[in-house]
Amino acid sequence: MNTNQYDAIVIGGGHNGLVAAGYLARAGKKTLVLEKRYLVGGASVTEEVFPGFKFTVFSYVVSLFRPEIIRDLNLPAHGLTILPLESTLTPTYDGRDCLYRDGDHYQTLRNIARFSQRDADAYDEYARYMYFMAKAVRYILGVIPPDPTTFNPKDLKGLLDMARHFLGLSQDQLYVLAKLMTMSAADFVEQWFESEPLKATLSASGIIGTFLGPRSPGTAYVLLHHYMGEIDGAYRAWGFHKGGTGGLAQVLARAAEAQGAEIRCNAGVAQVLTKGGRTSGVVLENGDEIHAPLVLSSLDPKQTFLRLVDPNQLPDDLVGAVRRFQTLGSSGKVNLALDRAPELASRPGVGRHLAGAISMSPNLDYIERAYDDAKYGNFSREPYVDVIIPSMIDPDMAPPGKHVMSCFVQYAPYKLADGEWTDEKREAFGDAVVNVLERAFPDIRDIILHRQVLTPVDVERITGITQGNIFHGELNLSQLFFLRPAAGYAKYRTPIKGYYQCGSGTHPGGGIMGAPGRLGALEALKDAR
């Protein structure tokens, strides 16, 4: 038996690749996952970068992981443990006060009322609207995007189903949905709220991973993603995975292996083999050939279409669209090893307020200004930083009494106006982050034992994601649904028979959802039947 012959090969062992492998193997396909790094996870990895301190190197929370994947692949049996991450604390600019929101509803309203009584009164109404919006959009996450321009009966049925689904919304709700699809996050939340820390923090969800500011149109849609978890009630899969997002990748790897999939690390793919318009396998970077009639790429669209295959074999419209597919890296990551728990100036002491998100988003102008820097090719001098302290949630992340801090930072453009990223610029970027942190955590400088700073260039270098764009491509309306990654190619297929897409660059997009991996694998299996 030829050991290099498989039924299906999945390129890339990130979370979507592993999910796809789980589904392929579950359907009885002899499946091989090829990962170029020494460990699986892609951008969902946990690494002990500094002895005893485990960093969730890139991604840090599990936001929208699809419940059907949890059930289909029986992930709890393989160790799935999503720990609650319930609170959000927003320090004011000077760090002396903060807006704190958590599961204590009325306390949260009182906290908001300190900034604006009107906002406190509007808070529940906003949540109710978002519930209906999330309910509508939740449906989209689970379906193959129908193409509105064809007269294919299947597409028409899909559109009809979707229309019926949306028509289930009241007129009021449809209006809000239309606004949500087109407005900026800032304008959207300003329909309800007036106080800065609340407006800024809510809109910040709309800019994560995009090269857009809170006042850029289209960002309201991204904001909705944060509400999706509400719909799943007790089932909710929003939180911090035990062991970090790498812990989730390990769970997915075990689940795929339990279904019979094989995972090979240190096995980067150089090229997808094609002949006569169909694929026959892959060539590894070391020259080995591995054969399979099905090849799924979980890499981003640029890697999938422009590097792994010869673009000359592809239709010009696709090549053009993929080349123009926006993958502007916009975010960086700073991971800190801390000698002890940091303390907030606005809320001294160590408690559960440190076990949630801490959002450095004091006001809308602050974030918009951070974007202004990036627009013209600089990293933000005063960036938006989304902080969590994983060791406050999962004691296994750091030695007892010590802590790790994960800082998601925006903005850090992939391309700087004044030339390449250098070590000096990277450290200057890290300093900018620590400066911002210091206003909220006055003692932070004294307790940093180790600092890891990652720019989009580093994210690309380590994970291979084009321009270090964590979503494999901007999540704006022009790149979503039947336009993701390109019109006519949104159904996970490619012009090469047997070659499929299953990464975040496909519908429904980035975030640790697993939906592209699942849907990509299911479409490939449908064709293989």
Added chain:
Amino acid sequence: MPLPTPFHSRTSAVCDSYEWRNWSGFLSAGIYEMSHDREYYAIRNSAALIDVTPLFKYEVSGPDAARLVDRVITRDVTRQRVGQVYYTPWCDSRGKVIDDGTVSRLDTNHFRITSADPSGRWFQDVGYGLNATVTNVTADLAALAIQGPRSRAILKEVVGGIDFDQLKYFHLAQGTVDGFPITVTRTGYTGDLGYELWVQPEYAERLWDCLVDRGARHGILPAGIIALDIARVEAGLIMLAVDYVSSDHAVIESQKSSPYEIGLGWAVSPSKGGFIGRQALMTEREKGSTWGFAGIQYDWNALEKLFAEEDLPPHVAGRASRSAVPVYEAGNPGHQIGQITSHTFSPIMKQYIGIGTLLNPHAQIGNRVDVEVTVEFKRKLCPAIIVPTPFFDPPRKKS
């Protein structure tokens, strides 16, 4: 008015929710924070402190202590080593369960028994003519459970004189904390790695402080009954007056259960000598039981569909429920075959689960049943399957 336990000064200081329960006449925190999520995950992810002082506690001592205990419980005391802890039911003379609890053999002729209900009179009556003393020590012993993956690491830092790597599941050891004596049993009601600590009430606050102080680095949190209830259903552990009725409290015969009918058949020793209920139990063992204990897992996809029928996303209570629901033969809504007595959404397994009693042979593992659920006030039937308990059984529990 319920009494404070010896830990009350500490538990009340951190009980932000003010949600107190009355547990056997003591104030017991239902939940400390406004949501039980973190308390539940402390049990499964770090360590949780649970005040279990309200358990009834008895000590049996004297030359005939072992004979007395052996006559009461269904397990074989002659095989219980000093330092070993038994979990066991005890029955009336017809083999119907009165209560269940733990029996710690502190010494050859010295036992400590926990129970859910007052049991002193029964123990004394059974011991008539034996040279043994039964003492109610409920008020003389504070009890604190520390449960969760980090519990051992914390106890290693806090407790002197015990080799925790050698302390096996369902065994006990004596040690000291901050100079005062303490009994540690490797027991609990969560199905996780965990211990229960038994001290004189005057040391209770110091014990709490030491554990919180050292445990903070390990993510320790106090946890209330709400979180505990979810964990115990996941562990498939029954509760008196919820999952079965004590034969002392039953007002009609059909409310009573034998150990075989509530999943405790494994704890009935057929080889041991005379004990109360033996004859009836041996007959039932031969003839088979009317009822069987079952772990029941709802079909979540089907549950989602039931909610979708009403245009609702699936919505289940975040807390465990002790309200029984009827169970029907699969596809035969006219034929009720039993009931689920405790049910909960399992946050760690992402499944809706329940425990209950079903007419035999419906309780067999793999059997399919229909369970009543209510969606928008409408009664519906959700397919479910009988699965082994514990539902959640991490290797660390016994390792």
